[in-house]
Amino acid sequence: MENNSGMPSPSPSQPGDLPSAADARAALDALSRDRGELANIAVTPSWYHPALAGLVFIFIAGAGSERFWVLTFAAYGVGLAWLVTAYRNLTGIWVSGWQVKGSRTWALVLLVVMLAGVITSLVVRRGQLDWWWALVAGAVAALTTLWVGPRFDRALRDSLRSGQ
């Protein structure tokens, strides 16, 4: 029999075979331990956020260029795909963070700053702002990425440990 924890494995419709309170606590404790282990696994490599910040800069600053925006957008897409694949291969997990409350807040902060950056760059492309504003927008978004990244990770690991 594959059951190896002492917990019975019958139909719950049979009251006599229901897990005891001790069994239930043991199962819940195991789930809690696993979440702690997952939090230890979900450690982002040190190069990840600088690389992501670089891509964000290329994307937003490039969006302000009439000639190069397609190229920089493609570079951003390819780079992002490579980053995600590298993270998945290294950690063996993928957590977008959207379904975790704490990290979702930080993801939204980054999204808002990136959106503001893209809008700024589009205004630059229309010729309504000087070209260097696109560089400023890209730099602000990149620095925000560097600032948000570790906080996103911390919130994610805290959420994994607490099971929230």
Add this chain to the structure above:
Amino acid sequence: MNRPAPALDPVLLEPKRLQICGALGVIDEMEFGTLRDLLGVADSVMSKHLKTLEEAGYVSTSKQRAGDTGRPRTWVKLTKTGRTAFLGHVAELRRLAQDVGAPTS
């Protein structure tokens, strides 16, 4: 999302299967080997549990090529049905776990 009603699920009464759903319930996707190491079981045991969960519609698997070796890796994710069953099962376990402190007449 509404909380599922507390109810023990026969499939999740097996502790390792409960642990698989528990791990997948807090992340988006997990690679077979990482999940196996987390649970501390052999490949064959892991495959057997995943097959049972997949047949119940609780998890889905996909093969993706790893960048370093080029060999396909199996990634596992919890389905909506699996999440509902897991949350209901855990709610019932919590209720059962609290019963220990309840007075017995």
